[in-house]
Amino acid sequence: xxxxxxxFAILSAxxxxxxxxxxxxxxxxxxxxxxxxxxxxxxxxxxxxxDCVTITGTNGKTxxxxxxxxxxxxxxxxxxxxxxxxxxxxxxxxxxxxxxKDMKKAEKAGKKVxxxxxxxxAAYGKIACQIKPKVSVVTNLFRDQLDRFGELAxxxxxxxxxxxxxxxxxxxNSDDSLVSELYKGREGRTVFYGLSEESMHYNNVTYPDKSxxxxxxxxxxxxxxxRTKYTYTARSFGHLGAFSCAKCGxxxxxxxxxxxxxxxxxxxxxxxxxxLCDGGASPAKExxxxxxxxxxxxxxxxxxxxxxxxxxxxxxxxxxxxxxxxCAAALEHVEAAFGRMEKISxxxxxxxxxxxxxxxxxxxxxxxxxxxxxxxxxYMLLNSNIADGKDVSxxxxxxxxxxEFPEKVYVxxxxxxxxxxxxxxxxxxxxxxxxxxxxxxxxxxxxxxxxSTPGKCLYILPNYTSMLxxxxxxxxxxxxxxxxx
Amino acid sequence: MENKEIELRxxxxxxxxxxxxxxxxxxxxxxxxAELRGIKxxxxxxxxxxxxxxxxxxxxxxxxxxxxxxxxxxxDFVEVKGPKVKDAIEHGMVFLCxxxxxxxxxxxxxxxxxxxxxxxxxxxxxxxxxxxxYIQDTTYEADFLKVDGVADxxxxxxxxNHSGRTYLGPSVKPMAKVIEGxxxxxxxxxxxxxxNNVYCTYSHGSFLPKNPRMTDHLLRIALKRRxxxxxxxxxxxxxxxxxxxxxxxxxxxxxxxAP
Numbered sequence: 001x002x003x004x005x006x007x008f009a010i011l012s013a014x015x016x017x018x019x020x021x022x023x024x025x026x027x028x029x030x031x032x033x034x035x036x037x038x039x040x041x042x043x044x045x046x047x048x049x050x051d052c053v054t055i056t057g058t059n060g061k062t063x064x065x066x067x068x069x070x071x072x073x074x075x076x077x078x079x080x081x082x083x084x085x086x087x088x089x090x091x092x093x094x095x096x097x098x099x100x101k102d103m104k105k106a107e108k109a110g111k112k113v114x115x116x117x118x119x120x121x122a123a124y125g126k127i128a129c130q131i132k133p134k135v136s137v138v139t140n141l142f143r144d145q146l147d148r149f150g151e152l153a154x155x156x157x158x159x160x161x162x163x164x165x166x167x168x169x170x171x172x173n174s175d176d177s178l179v180s181e182l183y184k185g186r187e188g189r190t191v192f193y194g195l196s197e198e199s200m201h202y203n204n205v206t207y208p209d210k211s212x213x214x215x216x217x218x219x220x221x222x223x224x225x226x227r228t229k230y231t232y233t234a235r236s237f238g239h240l241g242a243f244s245c246a247k248c249g250x251x252x253x254x255x256x257x258x259x260x261x262x263x264x265x266x267x268x269x270x271x272x273x274x275x276l277c278d279g280g281a282s283p284a285k286e287x288x289x290x291x292x293x294x295x296x297x298x299x300x301x302x303x304x305x306x307x308x309x310x311x312x313x314x315x316x317x318x319x320x321x322x323x324x325x326x327c328a329a330a331l332e333h334v335e336a337a338f339g340r341m342e343k344i345s346x347x348x349x350x351x352x353x354x355x356x357x358x359x360x361x362x363x364x365x366x367x368x369x370x371x372x373x374x375x376x377x378x379y380m381l382l383n384s385n386i387a388d389g390k391d392v393s394x395x396x397x398x399x400x401x402x403x404e405f406p407e408k409v410y411v412x413x414x415x416x417x418x419x420x421x422x423x424x425x426x427x428x429x430x431x432x433x434x435x436x437x438x439x440x441x442x443x444x445x446x447x448x449x450x451x452s453t454p455g456k457c458l459y460i461l462p463n464y465t466s467m468l469x470x471x472x473x474x475x476x477x478x479x480x481x482x483x484x485x
Numbered sequence: 486m487e488n489k490e491i492e493l494r495x496x497x498x499x500x501x502x503x504x505x506x507x508x509x510x511x512x513x514x515x516x517x518x519a520e521l522r523g524i525k526x527x528x529x530x531x532x533x534x535x536x537x538x539x540x541x542x543x544x545x546x547x548x549x550x551x552x553x554x555x556x557x558x559x560x561d562f563v564e565v566k567g568p569k570v571k572d573a574i575e576h577g578m579v580f581l582c583x584x585x586x587x588x589x590x591x592x593x594x595x596x597x598x599x600x601x602x603x604x605x606x607x608x609x610x611x612x613x614x615x616x617x618x619y620i621q622d623t624t625y626e627a628d629f630l631k632v633d634g635v636a637d638x639x640x641x642x643x644x645x646n647h648s649g650r651t652y653l654g655p656s657v658k659p660m661a662k663v664i665e666g667x668x669x670x671x672x673x674x675x676x677x678x679x680x681n682n683v684y685c686t687y688s689h690g691s692f693l694p695k696n697p698r699m700t701d702h703l704l705r706i707a708l709k710r711r712x713x714x715x716x717x718x719x720x721x722x723x724x725x726x727x728x729x730x731x732x733x734x735x736x737x738x739x740x741x742x743a744p
Contacts, residue, residue, distance in 0.1 A: 151551045151552065151553065152551070153551075153553055213513065213516060213528070214497075214500070214509050214512060214513065214528070215500070215501075217504035217505075217507075217508075217509055218501065218504070221501045221502065222501075222502065222554070222557055224553075227556075227557045229501070229533070383741065384736075384741065385741045390620065390621070390622075390644075391506060391620070391644050391646060391689070392644075392691075393506045393507030393510065393644055393689050393691050394506065394507055395507065395691075396507030396508075396509055396510030396513070396691055396694070397504065397506075397507050397509065401513075414736050414741050415732075415733075415736065416732055417728060417729035417730070417731065417732025417733050417735075417736070418691060418695075418729060418732075418733070420725070420728065420729060420732070421691070421694050421695065421725060421726065421728075421729040422510075422691075422694075424725045425510075425513055425514070425517055425694060430724075430725055435728070435732070437732070437735065465741075
């Protein structure tokens with residue numbers, strides 16, 4: 001009976017995909033949604049007996065998923081993974097259904113299979129119990145669409161709920177006070193990753209952040225246990241850093257996997273080098289690598305991806321094929337995904353798209369652009385559809401004031417007025433900004449590209465639905481292949 | 486320049502805890518529209534454990550926070566700083582309070598389960614928490630901002646996000662009429678509160694940036710209080726803000742142009 005239900009579900013998903021394709025539409029979530037109606041435990045059946053990694057948290061999910069996928073592939077594994085954004089039950093199920101063929105083929109041939117699944121942080125509690133991951137990565141927790149997710153402590157509790165429905169080894173960000181406290185009660189299966197404390201200290205002292213008029217709004221200044229203000233000896237960005245609570249003694253845990261870095265070189269530049277370290281061995285292992293995707297936030301994504309793969313190797317008994325050295329080396333070959341800092345050539349001009357969905361993401365992107373030596377123009381798009389969050393006031397939580405803007409500034413999106421004003425209020429002269437409504441965003445893109453000089457780069461910072469619009473403009477107007485599907 | 490010696494001292498209360506939905510944009514607005522007029526701005530963060538002395542400031546900003554954060558500050562605000570804040574308000578200190586900050590100045594906040602949380606009681610309002618949360622764009626009309634011949638001068642634009650319903654006592658006036666949105670309680674058609682020089686609103690985030698005449702009003706009364714009635718706030722254009730207001734109106738008419 002169960003088996004019949006299962007086959008019906010799979011069949012319904014295939015039929016749905018066929019119908020969607022005939023209509024010329026993408027099929028990243030609906031097939032799974034239909035299938036789950038037939039068999040609510042379909043995902044559990046698809047994941048059963050397979051080795052799964054889940055990635056959840058506020059920022060960096062897609063990039064980390066992408067990195068883990070590439071590392072496993074480079075190490076000879078067959079990987080099934082989900083499309084960015086399709087990270088709810090329906091999307092994860094869809095990806096697993098359509099990955100079945102590859103998985104079965106590989107399994108028959110005796111090849112190793114891994115499922116790498118990005119999961120929405122608010123849905124984690126409901127999804128993890130079906131996936132039963134062997135390794136679970138939690139990236140970070142930052143404020144994000146508070147109208148949808150509610151408060152951060154609530155999101156953290158939802159993740160905790162998911163972690164307790166499985167026996168996964170948990171990889172936690174040691175520098176995020178909200179994330180790291182998830183280890184309580186799960187000590188035996190928690191592994192920490194983060195930035196080297198010595199590196200944070202050294203860089204804070206030697207290359208301190210520029211300070212703006214007002215500090216950016218922070219998410220976790222106070223100890224969640226005893227409500228005392230944390231003391232930081234160093235920070236990386238946002239509330240991430242070496243924190244401790246003077247009253248209850250809560251403090252940053254020393255990570256097993258960590259990054260040693262030096263900001264005298266610019267992490268916005270291609271070819272930036274850092275050291276990935278595994279302190280689990282004595283002496284610690286260290287591998288010098290080129291950061292595959294630029295930007296300081298990718299320090300965290302890189303080390304967590306390597307940590308997840310190494311840990312999976314230990315868990316499934318492939319410490320040889322997934323050794324620290326091999327995983328770290330494989331990381332260098334990762335390429336950026338669309339909207340995640342990939343540089344795209346358009347004729348002799350270059351653009352780079354950085355998806356920005358929440359305050360700390362925007363802060364990192366602005367910082368990145370300010371540091372990029374080829375930045376000549378910036379094009380910001382702000383929409384306020386339901387998927388973006390209806391409230392755009394979060395742009396005021398970001399410290400624009402301390403960021404230097406490129407010479408030419410373009411603004412669009414349904415909320416172009418809000419974004420224009422935010423930029424002007426940070427001190428950029430109004431005459432440097434061209435602001436147009438969303439309907440004109442394609443023409444404005446034409447103008448921005450034609451204004452740019454060969455060899456320089458136009459940085460485009462859209463939020464979620466404006467990125468979807470931008471992607472289709474790039475496909476239609478500039479004939480780029482739709483690599484994103 | 487006569488403005489050479491003019492100085493504005495802003496007290497930003499609990500900036501590390503009450504910093505939700507872009508409230509810091511309001512402080513940035515006060516700073517910007519003061520500095521563009523050549524006024525020297527001194528910004529002082531005052532958080533838990535810090536002393537609050539009304540003689541040090543011309544204007545106080547109190548924003549909203551997450552529940553957990555508001556619980557952290559409640560004791561410090563109500564019990565420790567409370568008497569001094571009340572005195573400052575009675576003496577006519579200029580305050581701008583948003584959402585949680587607004588509620589905390591009132592008599593009490595009644596939670597969904599009936600539990601009453603005692604608040605400062607500096608202004609005669611109380612708030613009752615309900616299940617349905619008001620989350621939407623808002624438009625209000627404030628008579629005290631109207632300028633003859635400037636079409637939308639009395640209009641205030643904002644975004645509300647609150648589950649509390651606030652009711653005003655007789656000594657408190659509403660700040661504005663609701664044109665779009667729920668306002669104080671979704672029933673009486675009013676938004677916010679004014680008591681002495683205290684201005685309260687549920688409008689989060691970019692409230693002052695998009696309402697430059699409100700920003701100027703606060704600057705004006707704060708500086709007149711400090712430098713005397715004869716003080717005149719210098720003229721300053723509002724063209725960038727008006728551009729953003731026009732863009733917002735356009736958005737309100739057309740809605741989202743989703744792909």
